[in-house]
Amino acid sequence: MPSALPRFPRLTRRRALRVLVAGLVALGLLMWWLWPLGSPEPTGRLTFSTGVRTGVYHRYGELLEDALGRDMPEVDVRLLPSEGSQENLARVASGQADFTVATADAVAKFRRDERAGADQLRGVARLYDDYVQLVVPAGSRVQSARDLKGLKVAVGQPGSGVRLISDRLLKAAKLDPREDVTPVSIGIDTMPAELMAGRIDAFFWSGGLPTNAVRELSERFDIRLVPLGDLVPELQSDGNAHYYRAAVMPQDAYARARNTSAVTTVAVPNLLVTTERTSPELTERFTRAVIHSRDDIGQEVHAAQRVDLRTAIYTDPLDLHEGARRYYRSVKP
Numbered sequence: 001m002p003s004a005l006p007r008f009p010r011l012t013r014r015r016a017l018r019v020l021v022a023g024l025v026a027l028g029l030l031m032w033w034l035w036p037l038g039s040p041e042p043t044g045r046l047t048f049s050t051g052v053r054t055g056v057y058h059r060y061g062e063l064l065e066d067a068l069g070r071d072m073p074e075v076d077v078r079l080l081p082s083e084g085s086q087e088n089l090a091r092v093a094s095g096q097a098d099f100t101v102a103t104a105d106a107v108a109k110f111r112r113d114e115r116a117g118a119d120q121l122r123g124v125a126r127l128y129d130d131y132v133q134l135v136v137p138a139g140s141r142v143q144s145a146r147d148l149k150g151l152k153v154a155v156g157q158p159g160s161g162v163r164l165i166s167d168r169l170l171k172a173a174k175l176d177p178r179e180d181v182t183p184v185s186i187g188i189d190t191m192p193a194e195l196m197a198g199r200i201d202a203f204f205w206s207g208g209l210p211t212n213a214v215r216e217l218s219e220r221f222d223i224r225l226v227p228l229g230d231l232v233p234e235l236q237s238d239g240n241a242h243y244y245r246a247a248v249m250p251q252d253a254y255a256r257a258r259n260t261s262a263v264t265t266v267a268v269p270n271l272l273v274t275t276e277r278t279s280p281e282l283t284e285r286f287t288r289a290v291i292h293s294r295d296d297i298g299q300e301v302h303a304a305q306r307v308d309l310r311t312a313i314y315t316d317p318l319d320l321h322e323g324a325r326r327y328y329r330s331v332k333p
Contacts, residue, residue, distance in 0.1 A: 042282045043074040049088045049097035052157075052187040053081050056208040057088075057101050060127075060301050067293035072285055083187060084160030086110070089273065093117025098278055099286065103130055103161040103206070104269045105168075105243040108317045117275070123315025124272040124287055124324045128303035131209050131249055132165055132266045136202045137195065138222035138258040145173035145228060152182040154191045154203035162187075165268065166204035172234035192217035202226070206268065208303025209253045218256040225249065225257055229264025242316060243268055271315050276322075283323025291327075 048065070051057030058081055065077045080097055082088050085106035091097040093110070094117055102110075111118045136142045142151070148170070155170075155177065156162030163185070170177040177183060184200050191203040192213055205211060217223060232246045247267035251259055272290060274283060291309060298305035313320060313328050320328075 041074050042072050042279075042285055045076045045078060046072075046099065046282070046286075047078045047080055047097045049080045049082050049091045049100040051082055051084050051088070051101070051160075052189045054189045054213045055084075055187070056211055056301060056303060057082075057084070059212070060101065060208075060297065060304060063297040063300060063304075064290065064293060067289045067296065068286070071289040071292070075282075082159065083157035084162060086161065086164065087159030089121070090115065090159070092273055092275055093120060095275075095277070099124065099272065099274045101127065101270050102273055103165075103243075104271055104316065105240060106161045106164055107271060107273065108240070108243060109164060111317060120275040120277060121318055122274055122276050122278075122321035122324075123318035124274055124283060124321055125290055125307065125312040126314050127270040127272055127290075127312075128208050128306040129245075129247070129267040129269050130161070130206045131247055132162075132169065132228055132268070133205045133207070133211070133214060133249070134169075134202060134226040134228055134265075135191075135195065135205065135214060135217070135223050136226055138224045140201065140224065142202060142226055144226065145169055145231060146175065148173070148202060149175055149180045151201035152184055152199070154184040154186050154194060154200045155181075156204060156206075157185055157187045160187060161268075162204055162206040165206050165266070168235060168238070168240070169204070169228060169231055169266070172231040172238075188213045192221075195223070196221045208270075208301065209249060210302065215254055215256075218254045223254075223257050225254065225259055225263045225265075227264045228266055232266055235266060271318065273318065274321055278321065278323070280321070280323035280326060283321045284327045285323075287324045287327040291331075 048061050050061035061079050065079055068077050085102035088100035088102050089110045092100045142148060155166040167177045188205050194200045195203060229246055235244050245267050247265050249263045249265055251262050294304055294307045
């Protein structure tokens with residue numbers, strides 16, 4: 001007998017519909033894979049408020065500007081120098097700038113003081129930590145912050161983060177920042193020259209390690225960094241434990257400084273900040289550029305090497321911007 005022909009299942013209307021739907025789904029996935037259907041390329045102008053021109057904030061901004069230019073070529077990035085963290089936050093909150101860098105303690109104060117627009121601030125990334133540096137001539141009698149009494153001390157410009165932390169450190173050392181020292185309101189762009197000329201006896205600076213202005217000063221003039229680690233407990237007891245931690249500046253951070261060992265000090269995190277007004281699409285692309293450019297920027301701004309996906313999401317006291325949250329979710333292992 002001839003062998004029976006194989007019998008195929010009857011193609012019912014329901015089965016045909018299932019096959020058609022499966023085919024359309026497969027075709028849609030293939031087109032999505034081959035054809036970029038994402039959000040349109042960002043365009044327009046973006047303003048980034050940085051810091052004094054000789055500080056780490058501004059140099060970081062210059063290098064990030066290059067990275068943003070490669071990642072978002074249709075966006076015109078504008079850098080806006082500033083006095084520092086407190087002025088930066090006011091600019092972003094008021095809409096004068098779109099993104100900025102500010103220390104976490106300055107952000108907390110801005111919110112606590114209920115400054116205009118404070119409720120609009122959002123975090124993009126935790127970057128690197130600033131190290132507080134108290135710089136004196138190598139032969140100075142100053143061995144601790146308490147020894148600054150009666151001296152002329154540069155404490156940073158009014159809109160800077162260093163002004164905030166220097167005032168708090170002086171209070172932690174039981175000194176009145178207005179009565180027990182003669183405060184000089186200048187920034188890191190002029191502090192080194194004033195110290196060399198003897199017009200100030202010491203200066204406070206808060207920045208990434210190493211700060212070029214301090215390093216260059218150490219190569220022209222004998223300086224020493226004064227330990228501040230003993231003030232950390234008092235500093236933290238004033239409701240700021242979330243933002244200040246004990247830290248150590250290695251001796252080779254400023255190899256030419258006349259310190260014979262590492263120096264204890266205070267560190268505070270830097271946050272990349274925007275507002276909820278900034279679009280999620282732009283913020284997501286901005287966040288990506290920040291993370292992807294870490295190694296390149298870190299070759300010149302060594303502190304930037306500490307930017308890390310595992311810690312970038314911790315932007316306390318600010319909530320993460322939705323665009324930044326999208327980016328971190330997209331790269332979550």
